[in-house]
Amino acid sequence: MPLIRNRKEIGKSIMLTTLSDKKFKTNMISVRFVTKHTEDTAAAKTVASSVVVSTNEKYPVKSDFTMKLGSLYGATISSNRSKYGDSLIIEFSANGILDSLALDGEKVLSELTSMLCDCIFRPYLKNGGFDENEFNVRKKELLDTIDAEINEKRRYAMTRAVRTVYENEPAAIPYYGSRESVESLTPQKAYETYLEMLKKAHIEIFIAGGGDFSEAAEILTGEFSKIKREPEEIVLRAISKPKPELKVVTEQLEVNQCVMVMAFKSEYQETDVNKIMSAVYGGTPFSKLFANVREKLSLCYFCYSGFWEDKGTLLVISGVDKKNISLAREEISNQLSAMANGDFTDDDLENTKRSINGDVRSSYDTVEDVVSWFFNQWLRGTNMTVEERISRNNSITREEVTEAAKSLKPDSIYILESRGGEENA
Amino acid sequence: MPENKVEIIKNERLGESYIHKKHKSGLDIYVWEMEGFTMTNALFGTKYGSVNTRFKTNKDSDFADVPAGIAHFLEHKLFENEDCDVFELYAKTGADGNAYTSFEQTVYLFNCSENYTESLKILLDFVQKPYFTKATVDKEQGIIGQEIKMCEDSPSRQCFFKLLEGMFVNHPVKIDIAGTVESIAQIDADLLYRCYNTFYNLNNMVLCVAGNCKAEEVFKICDECLRQAEDIGLQTEFPSEPDxxxxxxxxxxxxxSKPLFSIGFKAKPESGIKMLRKELCSMFLLELLYGKTSPFYKNLTESGLLNVNSSIETFNGNGFFTSILSGESEDPKKVCELAVEEIDKAKKNGLDQKRFEQLKKATYGMFIRGFNSVESCASNMLSAHFTGTTVFDYSNELAKISLDDVKSTIDDILNPENMTLAVIEPIE
Structure with missing residues (x-):
């Protein structure tokens, strides 16, 4: 049961990709708007994206909308926001079971596709903007989410760290802009920005799963070819430059454990090498950070790294007792120097490649992962299959990995510190 | 079922089936061969979770109590062999290994997309080979102490455990899975060996493998790697718990940023198919009364009293059954009051047939989605085994259930007399 892939342009800068694999018992439609990320449009795009998947002209009452999805066997329509480089990606998606598994012969995929298009193109409007009731509920939901960021300490620390790491770059702006911009947003302004997005964004559409896509593809093509388009230029990769001097930011909160985020930046461009370098350093349970900083020296409760290819940044996230902060910081840096000096075994490298290749190989095992795989190919400007990526990974040499580690420069450190407790040793 | 006999458990409508074998060693083995998938997921689990702190075997004259947190402690310790670390072994086969301890199970697992037979040998081997010394136990006490502290920083988790503490008088489900700093201080190597030898008996365990695998290969490896286990007549029990x-x-x-709350209703526990049926009734009641299509949810979210991310959950197991509504609100007591009013209204006016039918379809759809993923097929086999059901019983029971069935359980499942409100309040 191989994956069958098709891709075509159905409008100005609008691509439709179909990914068919009969092993799946569901279908998914994903529509991704890739847009310029700016302080004054982010809040509007974010709130609008949650309003349009809550109701539409046909189902203006939220509970009726949800009931309709329920009767389509618990199908879902949802939206999601993410950042890549200096862009903001707004995704609308729908998920449902195969028509062949519907108990009463419903055409689940076609109905769901039409419903998603109703959301995107015919939202429930009043007075030249989104309906105020639903708009206010979604706005409050977002404000609550922003206020609740502090509840999950690791995520909170990451959000705060990113503001310092990408100071004065669009990537520093949260996906929602700022609390103030969300608060001052009106239903009219949000709708206006949303229409701009339909006109200007680059649009990637996917239909994936185990069903027959012909009707759904026809519906989507018909709807999307009708939009008036003026696509703008999108910057996908926006490598961030290291700061001339290391910046350290400390924030105090009532917590038991401190969270430390260390950022290093690199202009080394080989994405696959950077990923492997980061994984040898701190991306697996046998990595240098895990084996040394956590296990051997017991300096951190958790300690791992990740490489942000879109910004050329390596982030190291650790959970530390207050008294161990300086020691942990020193040891994390020592381990990175060791990487740059080639102080890792061939086994470390081979095992890491095996682990990464394992993840890569499973990229066609869920409908969502198949879509992500091919969307990421577009983001990275590549067109690799799983097999091609594995063979690229296998060709990476220790010299390349060392070179990638050498090119990293310290940028900043963010510490979420517990109030009181023992001071640095 | 007789030893070594193979049975096929199937569902015609879905065209899905999996294989069960009672291995001669005492172990129950389940295999789900999934064509077209590249991943293999294997779970090796024991029916031993944080709640199992009182037990006896054929060799004991009476039940014995042990400190909280041993199941989780054992899980941490088994990853260390005498000569090496399990992760180093998996690193060579490319598997991604992990483990978790819940209230009622401890499970060791791996995911991989190549060499699954080699990884399976590693899994079966290390779980059968405990190795603890005073030094390694002492070190682990520090690590787990840190883990307990980290969990204390999570408000949603704290809210859940506060709720359990409020709902249960004696049942050990009220204690965090990792135990407490005090209880883990009492753990030593002897205690670990005693619990290991009791609960890691193959008669109390299960192996579930799903995805890119062959049943015959799995059975062959089990023949090679499993040692015959004597049935020790393990019995567990719980302190008596009032209604x-x-x-x-x-x-x-x-x-x-804002108060977090959980409202929990305590009901009588069940087991097997009866528990499955009661779980469905609880899920339908919670959805009909407080779910996203309910008037309650609409009114409270629109008035701003309830955050839109509120959630409902049935949390149940051996000796406990609870139905929970959680969320964020400036006034949790008011939400609680309105939630109780909703129960009175439902009893007086009945439940919404149309919404019930729609919820039934939605639940069926959710069930179907489970077959899309290797991991969920493996974990569904494991939970079905531990509750004495099959993966497909769920959809059979779902098809049978009527709105009258649901309504008849309301006095037991949502009884305001047996209700607790737990709140995490912001620091002023």
Missing amino acids: SVAQKYISRKMQV
Whole structure:
């Protein structure tokens, strides 16, 4: 049961990709708007994206909308926001079971596709903007989410760290802009920005799963070819430059454990090498950070790294007792120097490649992962299959990995510190 | 079922099936061969979770109590062999290994997309080979102490455990899975060996493998790697638990933006198919009364009293059955009051047939989605085994259930007399 892939342009800068694999018992439609990320449009795009998947002209009452999805066997329509480089990606998606598994012969995929298009193109409007009731509920939901960021300490620390790491770059702006911009947003302004997005964004559409896509593809093509388009230029990769001097930011909160985020930046461009370098350093349970900083020296409760290819940044996230902060910081840096000096075994490298290749190989095992795989190919400007990526990974040499580690420069450190407790040793 | 006999458990409509074998060693083995998938997921689990702190075997004259947190402690320790670390072994086969301890199970697992037979040998081997010394136990006490502290920083987790503390008088489900700093201080190597030898007996365990695998290969490896286990007549029991809750209101202060709350209703526990049916009834009641299509949800979210991310959950197991509504609100007591009013209304006016039918379809759809993923097929086999059901019983029971069935359980499942409100309040 191989994956069958098709891709075509159905409008100005609008691509439709179909990914068919009969092993799946569901279908998914994903529509991704890739847009310029700016302080004054982010809040509007974010709130609008949650309003349009809550109701539409046909189902203006939220509970009726949800009931309709329920009767389509618990199908879902949802939206999601993410950042890549200096862009903001707004995704609308729908998920449902195969028509062949519907108990009463419903055409689940076609109905769901039409419903998603109703959301995107015919939202429930009043007075030249989104309906105020639903708009206010979604706005409050977002404000609550922003206020609740502090509840999950690791995520909170990451959000705060990113503001310092990408100071004065669009990537520093949260996906929602700022609390103030969300608060001052009106239903009219949000709708206006949303229409701009339909006109200007680059649009990637996917239909994936185990069903027959012909009707759904026809519906989507018909709807999307009708939009008036003026696509703008999108910057996908926006490598961030290291700061001339290391910046350290400390924030105090009532917590038991401190969270430390260390950022290093690199202009080394080989994405696959950077990923492997980061994984040898701190991306697996046998990595240098895990084996040394956590296990051997017991300096951190958790300690791992990740490489942000879109910004050329390596982030190291650790959970530390207050008294161990300086020691942990020193040891994390020592381990990175060791990487740059080639102080890792061939086994470390081979095992890491095996682990990464394992993840890569499973990229066609869920409908969502198949879509992500091919969307990421577009983001990275590549067109690799799983097999091609594995063979690229296998060709990476220790010299390349060392070179990638050498090119990293310290940028900043963010510490979420517990109030009181023992001071640095 | 007789030893070594193979049975096929199937569902015609879905065209899905999996294989069960009672291995001669005492172990139950389940294999789900999934064509077209590249991943293999294997779970090796024991029916031993944080709640199993009182037990006896054929060799004991009476039940013995042990400190909380041993199941989780054992899980941490088994990853260390005498000569090496399990992760180093998996690193060579490319598997991604992990483990978790829940209230009722401890499970060791791996995911991989190549060499699954080699990884399976590693899994079966290390779980059967415990190795603890005073030094390694002492070190682990520090690590787990840190883990307990980290969990204390999570308000949603704290809210859940406060709720359990408020609902249960004696049942050990009220204690965090990792135990407490005090209880783990009492753990030593002897205690670990004793619990290991009791609960890691193959007669108390299960192996589930799903995805890119062949049943014959799995059975062959089991023949090679499993040692015959003597049935030791393991029995577990729980302290007697009243129907009523320990505390009607319970709270603590933390650094949160807005109060977090959980409202829990305590009901009589069940087992097997009866528990499955009761779970479905609880899920339907919670959805009909408080779910996203309910008038309650609409009114409270629109008035701003309830955050839109509120959630409902049935949390049940051996000796406990609870139905929970959680969320964020400036006034949790008011939400609680309105939630109780909703129960009275449902009893007086009945439940919404149309919404029930729609919820039934939605639940069927959710069930179907489970077959899309290797991991969920493996974990569904494991939970079905531990509850004495099959993966497909769920959809069979779902098809049978009527709105009258659901309505008849309301006095037991949502009894305001047996209700606790737990709140995490912001620090002023």
